[in-house]
Amino acid sequence: MIPEIGHLALIIAFVFATGLAVIPMWGAVRGNIAALNLAPTLAMGVLVFVSIAFAMLAISFLDDDFSVAVVAANSNSLLPPIFKFSALWGNHEGSLLLWVLILSGWMAAVSWFSQGLPRVMVARVLSVMGMIAIGFLAFSLLTSNPFERLLPNIPLDGNDLNPLLQDPGLIIHPPLLYMGYVGLSVPFAFAIAALLGGRLDASWARWSRPWTNVAWGFLSLGIMLGSWWAYYELGWGGWWFWDPVENASFMPWLMGTALVHSLAVTEKRGVFRAWTVLLAIFAFSLSLLGTFLVRSGVLTSVHAFASDPERGLFILIFLALVIGGSLLLYALRAPTVASRINYTAVSRESLLMVNNLVFTVSTIIVLLGTLFPLVMDAFSLGKYSVGPPYFNAVFVPLMALVMPFMAIGPLSRWREDSAARWLHELLVPGAVVVVFAVAVPFLFGGEFNVWIALAVLLAGWVAVGVLKDLWRRLGVGSGYGLRWQALTPSFLGMAMAHLGFAAVVMGAVVVTQLNEERDLLMEVGDVEFLGGYRFELTGLSREAGPNYMADQAVFEVTQGDQVIATLIPEKRRYFASGQMMTEAAIDASVWRDLYIALGEPIEEGAWAVRLQFKPMVRWLWLGGALIGFGALLTVADRRYRRQSTRHSAPLAEASGLAR
Amino acid sequence: MRVKRFIPLAVFALLALLLFKGLSIDPTALPAARLGQPFPDFSQPELLTEELIDASALRPGPALVNVWATWCYSCRVEHPYLLALAEQGVPIYGLNYKDDSEKARQWLADLGDPYRLNIADRDGTVGLDLGVYGAPETYVLGADGVILHRHVGVLDQAVFEQDIGQWFPALAKLGQANAPEGSAQ
Numbered sequence: 080m081i082p083e084i085g086h087l088a089l090i091i092a093f094v095f096a097t098g099l100a101v102i103p104m105w106g107a108v109r110g111n112i113a114a115l116n117l118a119p120t121l122a123m124g125v126l127v128f129v130s131i132a133f134a135m136l137a138i139s140f141l142d143d144d145f146s147v148a149v150v151a152a153n154s155n156s157l158l159p160p161i162f163k164f165s166a167l168w169g170n171h172e173g174s175l176l177l178w179v180l181i182l183s184g185w186m187a188a189v190s191w192f193s194q195g196l197p198r199v200m201v202a203r204v205l206s207v208m209g210m211i212a213i214g215f216l217a218f219s220l221l222t223s224n225p226f227e228r229l230l231p232n233i234p235l236d237g238n239d240l241n242p243l244l245q246d247p248g249l250i251i252h253p254p255l256l257y258m259g260y261v262g263l264s265v266p267f268a269f270a271i272a273a274l275l276g277g278r279l280d281a282s283w284a285r286w287s288r289p290w291t292n293v294a295w296g297f298l299s300l301g302i303m304l305g306s307w308w309a310y311y312e313l314g315w316g317g318w319w320f321w322d323p324v325e326n327a328s329f330m331p332w333l334m335g336t337a338l339v340h341s342l343a344v345t346e347k348r349g350v351f352r353a354w355t356v357l358l359a360i361f362a363f364s365l366s367l368l369g370t371f372l373v374r375s376g377v378l379t380s381v382h383a384f385a386s387d388p389e390r391g392l393f394i395l396i397f398l399a400l401v402i403g404g405s406l407l408l409y410a411l412r413a414p415t416v417a418s419r420i421n422y423t424a425v426s427r428e429s430l431l432m433v434n435n436l437v438f439t440v441s442t443i444i445v446l447l448g449t450l451f452p453l454v455m456d457a458f459s460l461g462k463y464s465v466g467p468p469y470f471n472a473v474f475v476p477l478m479a480l481v482m483p484f485m486a487i488g489p490l491s492r493w494r495e496d497s498a499a500r501w502l503h504e505l506l507v508p509g510a511v512v513v514v515f516a517v518a519v520p521f522l523f524g525g526e527f528n529v530w531i532a533l534a535v536l537l538a539g540w541v542a543v544g545v546l547k548d549l550w551r552r553l554g555v556g557s558g559y560g561l562r563w564q565a566l567t568p569s570f571l572g573m574a575m576a577h578l579g580f581a582a583v584v585m586g587a588v589v590v591t592q593l594n595e596e597r598d599l600l601m602e603v604g605d606v607e608f609l610g611g612y613r614f615e616l617t618g619l620s621r622e623a624g625p626n627y628m629a630d631q632a633v634f635e636v637t638q639g640d641q642v643i644a645t646l647i648p649e650k651r652r653y654f655a656s657g658q659m660m661t662e663a664a665i666d667a668s669v670w671r672d673l674y675i676a677l678g679e680p681i682e683e684g685a686w687a688v689r690l691q692f693k694p695m696v697r698w699l700w701l702g703g704a705l706i707g708f709g710a711l712l713t714v715a716d717r718r719y720r721r722q723s724t725r726h727s728a729p730l731a732e733a734s735g736l737a738r
Numbered sequence: 739m740r741v742k743r744f745i746p747l748a749v750f751a752l753l754a755l756l757l758f759k760g761l762s763i764d765p766t767a768l769p770a771a772r773l774g775q776p777f778p779d780f781s782q783p784e785l786l787t788e789e790l791i792d793a794s795a796l797r798p799g800p801a802l803v804n805v806w807a808t809w810c811y812s813c814r815v816e817h818p819y820l821l822a823l824a825e826q827g828v829p830i831y832g833l834n835y836k837d838d839s840e841k842a843r844q845w846l847a848d849l850g851d852p853y854r855l856n857i858a859d860r861d862g863t864v865g866l867d868l869g870v871y872g873a874p875e876t877y878v879l880g881a882d883g884v885i886l887h888r889h890v891g892v893l894d895q896a897v898f899e900q901d902i903g904q905w906f907p908a909l910a911k912l913g914q915a916n917a918p919e920g921s922a923q
Binding site: 364406 | 740743744746747750751753754756757758759760761814
């Protein structure tokens with residue numbers, strides 16, 4: 080009964096989404112106020128019924144209803160309840176439902192927080208989102224029904240959740256990532272609504288900016304958590320693999336980074352208008368493309384869902400309609416009159432243009448690398464895989480290229496600035512950074528490493544730009560006391576995100592350069608030295624978990640006389656699937672991680688063991704968290720709240736209804 | 739100027755065509771490095787007898803060479819189907835790939851032995867010459883010992899009928915009349 084209620088709720092949600100896509104849009108064309116005003120109600124209807132469907136599927140999982148195909152394939156009666164719940168989105172059908180749930184959540188949020196916006200704008204935005212919801216609900220109902228039953232042969236127990244996914248990281252990683260992915264539909268919908276209304280001005284940018292920042296912030300956090308999860312759960316201590324599925328989430332992030340900055344220019348200066356619209360379309364298009372790549376089986380990947388060409392065809396048609404349609408709309412309606420160029424080459428506008436160029440090119444680079452194997456295959460030119468060497472060779476220099484400009488950006492002035500002023504602001508701190516970059520090996524010991532020196536130089540430079548800006552805003556040395564009110568949430572958010580970026584660069588370079596690892600055969604009593612630490616294998620044992628059996632090894636880690644940690648890596652064998660899993664043991668700290676993973680038992684009492692010393696690896700995720708939370712912080716800025724109340728202008732005047 | 743606005747749309751159209759083409763491609767269909775060539779020569783012990791064998795032991799064809807190992811979970815899944823195929827008279831040679839021979843012998847004793855013989859490729863050199871991607875994999879050898887086809891992944895009835903049955907015409911009809919056990923997997 081429960082699954083049928085869920086199925087029915089999903090169908091009703093589809094009806095509401097159809098209404099949302101049609102009625103307010105019709106109202107906007109005809110100037111029918113009653114139809115416009117239905118938009119928030121219809122959006123709420125979609126949210127309510129998708130929530131019911133989601134809840135019913137969650138109940139099916141928690142109740143071990145193995146008559147439901149998805150539950151039987153992805154859960155097991157022995158699975159701890161929290162994983163039964165997260166197993167819901169550890170598969171294609173359920174994660175699609177999560178996708179739709181989050182989309183409807185974003186719709187409800189837009190209708191809630193946009194009460195001060197012109198109603199016709201809100202109606203158009205919600206209507207566009209309703210169209211997207213139609214596509215995904217139809218996808219779910221027609222090709223991937225999560226409520227499908229296995230009747231009459233109900234399995235006695237389920238196949239269990241993939242052990243890799245039985246992890247706290249996987250409880251929050253997909254929802255956060257989807258918040259970002261799907262959240263990019265909001266600026267997309269605003270862009271389409273603005274194109275439809277023929278009103279592409281600064282107010283459009285101002286309205287979509289906070290939404291973009293939030294979505295991009297969640298996307299940052301989602302990617303960061305994914306990287307962290309891969310690090311401790313896959314068992315080999317890698318943190319980024321340039322895997323097609325990672326790239327699928329990274330491309331919208333890169334495009335979103337360009338969008339976040341381009342929106343700032345459009346909002347403040349009214350330039351880059353057509354370009355910003357295009358970026359908003361691209362960012363969401365890439366998140367749809369990612370969905371296609373992950374779920375169609377076009378590319379092979381460690382974490383792609385089971386391939387199914389029929390589903391692939393469905394998403395491809397949907398993709399063609401959404402992306403093709405919006406690009407056609409762009410071609411027809413984008414402002415043809417170039418905005419007056421009222422800025423000089425030395426200005427904040429130009430610096431932000433550099434950001435846009437670099438991040439757009441980076442996106443293209445990643446897209447090409449991801450699709451290259453497909454292109455070669457499509458033209459029967461052979462099977463290829465594009466690996467990290469390509470991506471690193473192209474991507475790393477691009478990031479290095481953007482960093483010199485990152486420090487100047489926040490300090491620079493709109494419209495017209497002077498290189499002499501930049502020099503004046505940054506000469507002294509810049510010199511300090513150069514000296515520091517060269518002196519690092521002497522300060523911390525170790526040999527001179529040119530890559531680390533470069534990383535310190537660039538990351539330090541970015542940090543200096545942020546600190547100098549902070550210094551100036553606070554009015555240090557002005558004699559009037561500190562101006563704390565100058566530290567607005569949007570400034571603090573930007574500062575956090577830029578510092579976070581610098582931290583990610585530091586972490587990435589240092590752990591790549593100074594990582595030490597050793598694969599060994601160890602018996603009880605064996606001792607090994609790595610990174611200045613002494614690792615002793617003191618015992619082996621076998622422990623039972625709730626749904627697995629684990630071989631454990633106990634390592635005592637010491638440095639000099641000091642006991643650092645007792646690390647217990649495990650090799651687990653899961654009962655239901657028979658799958659083997661490596662649980663790495665990690666001693667984490669800001670400056671270094673010690674990482675032990677068990678390989679295979681080689682002979683009686685001896686195990687293949689991998690020891691790793693990973694300096695500054697935490698900086699990657701600390702930096703990622705700073706970027707994400709920084710972006711989220713910006714929406715606390717008062718001017719966004721002011722905007723929304725100030726703009727309750729008369730409907731027809733503000734809406735472009737008359738056009 | 740207007741035409742410029744259509745560039746993104748045109749680029750996307752090309753991309754969509756590519757993706758459409760991509761849908762009809764099976765990414766697991768890897769080409770065998772040695773398709774159309776004879777099975778690479780080798781000299782390895784037979785798993786059970788420990789006698790040294792070479793490529794001439796894999797005749798007469800047509801026959802299947804199945805790459806398997808005890809560490810490979812999917813091999814356990816396809817094993818019943820291999821037994822059924824052997825029962826029907828399909829000659830199957832095994833390549834016990836990067837495996838512990840003791841465990842492999844135990845596996846065959848426990849689960850049944852569908853193989854005419856098994857190459858004990860303990861260090862994986864034969865697999866390397868052959869271009870093995872992982873286990874399980876199944877190769878079709880022609881009467882002259884030439885590699886005709888390669889299948890990556892679990893071999894089941896659907897795969898056999900679609901891709902492999904053509905080389906075993908005598909079996910095609912029989913297989914339909916009497917569906918082998920284990921095909922449900």
